[in-house]
Amino acid sequence: VQLQASGGGLVQAGGSLRLSCAASGRTLSGYSVGWFRQAPGKEREFVAAIKRSGDSTYYARSVKGRFTISRDNAKNTVYLQMNNLNSEDTAAYYCAADKTLITSSMVDGDAYDYWGQGTQVTVSS
Numbered sequence: 001v002q003l004q005a006s007g008g009g010l011v012q013a014g015g016s017l018r019l020s021c022a023a024s025g026r027t028l029s030g031y032s033v034g035w036f037r038q039a040p041g042k043e044r045e046f047v048a049a050i051k052r053s054g055d056s057t058y059y060a061r062s063v064k065g066r067f068t069i070s071r072d073n074a075k076n077t078v079y080l081q082m083n084n085l086n087s088e089d090t091a092a093y094y095c096a097a098d099k100t101l102i103t104s105s106m107v108d109g110d111a112y113d114y115w116g117q118g119t120q121v122t123v124s125s
Contacts, residue, residue: 001023001024001025001026001028001097001114002023002024002025002116003022003023003095003096003097003113003114003115003116004021004022004024004116004117005019005020005021005093005094005095005117005119006019006020006022006119006120007019007020007119008092008093008111008118008119008121008122009120009122010122010123010124011028011085011121011122011124012037012123012124012125013085013086013087013124013125014084014085014086014124015085015123016082016083016084016085016120017080017082017085018080018081018082019035019079019080019082019093019095019119019121020078020079021033021035021077021078021079021080021095021097021098021116022075022076024076024078024079027073027076027099027120028071028073028077028078029052029071029073029076029077030052031052031097031098031099031114032049032050032051032052032067032097032099032101033049033052033071033078033093033095033096033097034046034047034048034049034050034051034097034105034107034109034112035047035048035051035069035075035091035093035094035095035096036049036094036095036096036107036109036123037077037079037089037091037092037094037098038091038092038094038118039090039091039092042091042120043093044061045047045060046060046109046110047059047063047067047080047093047103048060048063048067048068048069048080048105049058049067049069049079049107049117050070050071050078051101051103051106052099053062054071054073057069058106058107059113060107062088063082063089066082066083066084066085067080067081067083068080068083069083072117076125078095080093080095084123086123086125087108087118087123087124087125088123089121089123090121090122090123091102091120091121092118092119092121093118093119093120093121094115094116094117094118094119095115095116096109096112096114096115096116097112097113097114098111098112098113099113099119107118109116
Protein backbone atom coordinates (compact mmCIF):
# COMPACT_ATOMS: atom_id res chain seq x y z
CA VAL A 1 0.00 0.00 0.00
CA GLN A 2 1.22 3.52 -0.81
CA LEU A 3 0.45 6.32 1.62
CA GLN A 4 0.20 10.04 0.89
CA ALA A 5 0.07 12.45 3.83
CA SER A 6 -1.24 15.96 3.30
CA GLY A 7 -2.86 18.87 5.07
CA GLY A 8 0.08 20.39 6.89
CA GLY A 9 0.77 24.08 6.95
CA LEU A 10 1.42 27.15 9.04
CA VAL A 11 -1.10 27.91 11.76
CA GLN A 12 -1.22 30.19 14.77
CA ALA A 13 -1.20 28.79 18.27
CA GLY A 14 -4.70 27.76 19.25
CA GLY A 15 -5.64 27.00 15.67
CA SER A 16 -6.57 23.75 13.96
CA LEU A 17 -5.46 21.61 11.06
CA ARG A 18 -6.69 18.35 9.61
CA LEU A 19 -4.14 15.95 8.20
CA SER A 20 -5.09 13.29 5.69
CA CYS A 21 -3.42 9.98 4.94
CA ALA A 22 -4.69 8.69 1.63
CA ALA A 23 -3.91 5.17 0.48
CA SER A 24 -3.50 3.75 -2.98
CA GLY A 25 -2.71 0.32 -4.24
CA ARG A 26 -4.61 -1.48 -1.49
CA THR A 27 -7.72 -0.96 0.58
CA LEU A 28 -6.70 0.84 3.75
CA SER A 29 -9.51 -0.76 5.73
CA GLY A 30 -7.33 -3.83 6.15
CA TYR A 31 -4.61 -1.87 7.92
CA SER A 32 -4.11 -0.28 11.29
CA VAL A 33 -2.83 3.26 10.80
CA GLY A 34 -0.68 5.45 12.98
CA TRP A 35 0.48 9.05 12.92
CA PHE A 36 3.97 9.91 14.08
CA ARG A 37 5.89 13.18 14.15
CA GLN A 38 9.46 14.29 14.22
CA ALA A 39 10.71 17.73 15.13
CA PRO A 40 14.20 18.93 14.15
CA GLY A 41 16.84 17.44 16.45
CA LYS A 42 14.33 15.18 18.15
CA GLU A 43 13.44 11.52 17.82
CA ARG A 44 10.31 10.37 16.09
CA GLU A 45 7.38 10.12 18.45
CA PHE A 46 4.00 8.45 18.39
CA VAL A 47 0.99 10.72 18.05
CA ALA A 48 -2.13 8.61 17.44
CA ALA A 49 -3.26 5.32 15.97
CA ILE A 50 -6.44 3.59 14.91
CA LYS A 51 -7.02 -0.12 14.59
CA ARG A 52 -8.06 -1.53 11.24
CA SER A 53 -11.46 -2.28 12.73
CA GLY A 54 -11.81 1.40 13.57
CA ASP A 55 -13.19 0.57 16.99
CA SER A 56 -10.06 1.43 18.96
CA THR A 57 -7.95 4.55 18.98
CA TYR A 58 -4.77 5.43 20.84
CA TYR A 59 -3.20 8.79 21.63
CA ALA A 60 0.01 10.14 23.03
CA ARG A 61 -0.54 11.84 26.34
CA SER A 62 0.61 15.15 24.89
CA VAL A 63 -2.17 15.25 22.31
CA LYS A 64 -5.04 13.47 24.05
CA GLY A 65 -8.10 15.65 24.16
CA ARG A 66 -6.80 17.90 21.37
CA PHE A 67 -6.25 15.47 18.46
CA THR A 68 -8.71 12.99 16.98
CA ILE A 69 -7.85 10.17 14.61
CA SER A 70 -10.57 8.74 12.37
CA ARG A 71 -10.92 6.75 9.21
CA ASP A 72 -13.21 6.87 6.20
CA ASN A 73 -12.92 3.53 4.48
CA ALA A 74 -15.06 4.67 1.58
CA LYS A 75 -12.44 7.32 0.81
CA ASN A 76 -9.53 5.04 1.71
CA THR A 77 -8.27 7.76 4.02
CA VAL A 78 -7.34 8.24 7.66
CA TYR A 79 -7.55 11.69 9.21
CA LEU A 80 -5.88 13.44 12.12
CA GLN A 81 -7.89 16.40 13.36
CA MET A 82 -5.62 18.65 15.40
CA ASN A 83 -7.16 21.34 17.58
CA ASN A 84 -5.71 23.87 20.01
CA LEU A 85 -2.29 23.56 18.46
CA ASN A 86 0.76 24.88 20.25
CA SER A 87 4.40 25.41 19.33
CA GLU A 88 5.37 21.99 20.65
CA ASP A 89 3.23 20.41 17.92
CA THR A 90 5.55 21.81 15.25
CA ALA A 91 7.02 18.85 13.39
CA ALA A 92 6.91 16.79 10.26
CA TYR A 93 3.97 14.42 10.54
CA TYR A 94 4.02 10.95 9.00
CA CYS A 95 1.35 8.32 8.59
CA ALA A 96 2.14 4.64 8.68
CA ALA A 97 0.16 1.45 8.15
CA ASP A 98 0.43 -2.21 8.97
CA LYS A 99 -1.84 -5.23 8.60
CA THR A 100 -0.76 -7.30 11.58
CA LEU A 101 -0.19 -4.93 14.49
CA ILE A 102 -1.09 -6.08 17.94
CA THR A 103 -2.35 -3.57 20.46
CA SER A 104 0.94 -3.23 22.30
CA SER A 105 2.74 -2.36 19.04
CA MET A 106 0.42 0.42 17.94
CA VAL A 107 2.72 3.06 19.45
CA ASP A 108 5.93 1.55 18.04
CA GLY A 109 6.94 3.10 14.73
CA ASP A 110 9.32 0.23 14.02
CA ALA A 111 6.34 -2.14 13.93
CA TYR A 112 4.78 -0.46 10.90
CA ASP A 113 5.66 -1.72 7.44
CA TYR A 114 4.40 1.13 5.26
CA TRP A 115 5.13 4.82 5.56
CA GLY A 116 4.04 7.92 3.73
CA GLN A 117 6.13 11.02 3.18
CA GLY A 118 5.88 13.70 5.82
CA THR A 119 3.71 16.77 5.88
CA GLN A 120 5.05 19.78 7.77
CA VAL A 121 3.05 21.38 10.55
CA THR A 122 4.35 24.69 11.87
CA VAL A 123 2.63 26.42 14.76
CA SER A 124 3.51 30.05 15.34
CA SER A 125 3.16 31.55 18.80
